[in-house]
Amino acid sequence: MPLTKEEKICPICGGPNNCQHGEASCWCQEVVIPKHIIEMVPEDKRGKVCICISCIEKYAKERGM
Ligand SMILES: [Zn+2]
Ligand SMILES: [Zn+2]
Structure with missing residues (x-):
């Protein structure tokens, strides 16, 4: 499932979180x-x-x- 815009943004600082969920395994x-x-x-x-x-x-x- 592709990430939504919201899921690509860090909920703490509001910057991009570089999440790779849904594509590859994520560092997180x-x-x-x-x-x-x-x-x-x-x-x-x-x-x-x-x-x-x-x-x-x-x-x-x-x-x-
Ligand atoms: Zn952050
Ligand atoms: Zn992630």
Whole structure:
């Protein structure tokens, strides 16, 4: 299933998330996203829309991970 416009946008920063879902396997499936970052995603998008790599790096560091 092709991604919608919304699914290509990071729900945290609003930038492109480079998600490859539906085409190839996405990098996001191999990355463990810390729970506190997932909690920043609006509930309706959680588990559906990818967070971009820069947000993952940025917020993972904030917690000293
Ligand atoms: Zn982002
Ligand atoms: Zn993805």
